[in-house]
Amino acid sequence: MKHKIFAIVLMVFAGCFISTGVFAHHGASRWDTDAWGTISGTVKHFDWQNPHPLLLVDVKNDKGDVETWAVEFHPPNVMSRGVGWNHSTFKPGDQVTIYGHPEKKSVPIVNGMKSLRPVKVTMPGGQVVTVDPPGY
Amino acid sequence: MKKLALGTVLGTAVVLALSLGTLPRLAPELRAARPQAAAATPDLTGIWSPPRTPKGFLPYNFSPEAPPPMQPWAAKRCELVGCGTGPLGRANDDNMDPYLTSCAPYGLPRLMNHVGPFEILQSKGRVLVLFETGNSVEQIWTDGRGHPEDLDPSWMGHSIGHWEGATLVVDIVGLTDKSWLDTAGHPHSDALHVVERIHRVDHDTLENTLTFEDPKTYTRTWSSTIVYKLRPDWSLKEDIACEDKILIDLKAKKEKVYPYQPYPMNFPTETIPLPDVANAK
Numbered sequence: 315m316k317h318k319i320f321a322i323v324l325m326v327f328a329g330c331f332i333s334t335g336v337f338a339h340h341g342a343s344r345w346d347t348d349a350w351g352t353i354s355g356t357v358k359h360f361d362w363q364n365p366h367p368l369l370l371v372d373v374k375n376d377k378g379d380v381e382t383w384a385v386e387f388h389p390p391n392v393m394s395r396g397v398g399w400n401h402s403t404f405k406p407g408d409q410v411t412i413y414g415h416p417e418k419k420s421v422p423i424v425n426g427m428k429s430l431r432p433v434k435v436t437m438p439g440g441q442v443v444t445v446d447p448p449g450y
Numbered sequence: 451m452k453k454l455a456l457g458t459v460l461g462t463a464v465v466l467a468l469s470l471g472t473l474p475r476l477a478p479e480l481r482a483a484r485p486q487a488a489a490a491t492p493d494l495t496g497i498w499s500p501p502r503t504p505k506g507f508l509p510y511n512f513s514p515e516a517p518p519p520m521q522p523w524a525a526k527r528c529e530l531v532g533c534g535t536g537p538l539g540r541a542n543d544d545n546m547d548p549y550l551t552s553c554a555p556y557g558l559p560r561l562m563n564h565v566g567p568f569e570i571l572q573s574k575g576r577v578l579v580l581f582e583t584g585n586s587v588e589q590i591w592t593d594g595r596g597h598p599e600d601l602d603p604s605w606m607g608h609s610i611g612h613w614e615g616a617t618l619v620v621d622i623v624g625l626t627d628k629s630w631l632d633t634a635g636h637p638h639s640d641a642l643h644v645v646e647r648i649h650r651v652d653h654d655t656l657e658n659t660l661t662f663e664d665p666k667t668y669t670r671t672w673s674s675t676i677v678y679k680l681r682p683d684w685s686l687k688e689d690i691a692c693e694d695k696i697l698i699d700l701k702a703k704k705e706k707v708y709p710y711q712p713y714p715m716n717f718p719t720e721t722i723p724l725p726d727v728a729n730a731k
Contacts, residue, residue: 363693
């Protein structure tokens with residue numbers, strides 16, 4: 315099914331990975347860096363902006379309802395130099411998969427949206443890009 | 451005709467005699483002046499930024515090893531912010547960061563301990579440092595002037611410099627107390643006096659040893675050394691603080707600001723508000 319959206323999978327690998335924590339616009343304590351999760355879905359909107367580019371992704375949950383997730387990246391100039399992104403890297407309708415750290419349960423969800431701190435992104439073209447650290 | 455020829459010969463002889471007489475006196479000064487002039491203007495030009503470590507970038511902290519010796523009020527504020535206790539030596543609560551919460555400029559000296567690159571340009575009597583972050587400019591006056599009296603506090607302060615051999619020594623005062631000293635969240639007062647000693651360790655490496663003197667905030671002077679790598683292939687990019695907030699604001703005023711806009715504008719569809727800083731504990 316072309317537009318099949320995968321359910322959210324949360325996996326816990328306690329203490330297995332280093333955490334860079336370079337950006338923490340909404341507080342470093344926001345993210346559960348011991349936990350890992352994956353979301354797959356359709357790009358709704360992409361803002362190429364300081365301090366953090368914002369990607370909104372529509373993800374179908376396990377009940378079949380579509381939820382919008384908010385994913386923020388390192389600043390535009392860092393992403394540009396590190397992985398060559400620009401304002402047209404994502405377009406509405408693109409399919410993406412994002413692997414990263416989920417929010418801690420104790421932290422309220424901002425603006426009604428769930429969020430994930432991205433570490434790897436499967437791009438619309440299929441290649442996997444490490445976005446944290448973004449490599450320069 | 452004969453007179454003219456004689457005159458020419460005499461004139462030439464006089465010029466030669468004068469030259470011979472003056473050259474031996476001028477030449478040693480010229481010979482001495484040239485190497486001195488060359489040593490007085492080492493080349494620091496280029497785009498520089500801190501190297502990245504396997505975990506990311508340098509600690510965002512002018513005092514990564516031990517906390518600087520703080521006055522009681524500064525220690526209390528550091529406790530509130532979590533100075534240097536966040537990832538990579540950042541403040542633990544960066545929702546207290548004036549840059550993130552109020553779109554404030556980084557200012558100096560914080561810009562010197564940041565991942566964003568800067569370009570050094572040298573001209574007669576002045577060294578310019580163009581910081582990508584916030585598109586900020588530091589003018590370091592090297593024409594021998596001093597600091598003006600009764601400076602207005604500002605985010606970039608007032609910089610004067612001189613060369614000690616291959617080292618550029620920069621003296622900065624006039625800094626506003628509204629900025630953070632570094633991304634670790636260390637405070638400073640408007641009495642902050644920063645001395646930077648900047649030199650090129652090798653072609654690709656620039657080293658800056660900063661000394662901080664701020665008796666209102668710290669109980670003694672303290673120093674920090676930071677290195678930067680040459681980025682020969684880079685160019686400076688635009689960097690505007692709070693573009694997210696600007697877009698939200700423009701969207702709210704869209705009808706007022708762009709009444710005759712003929713095409714749809716790319717405004718954000720959703721917004722992520724910052725946490726309530728006023729109520730942050």
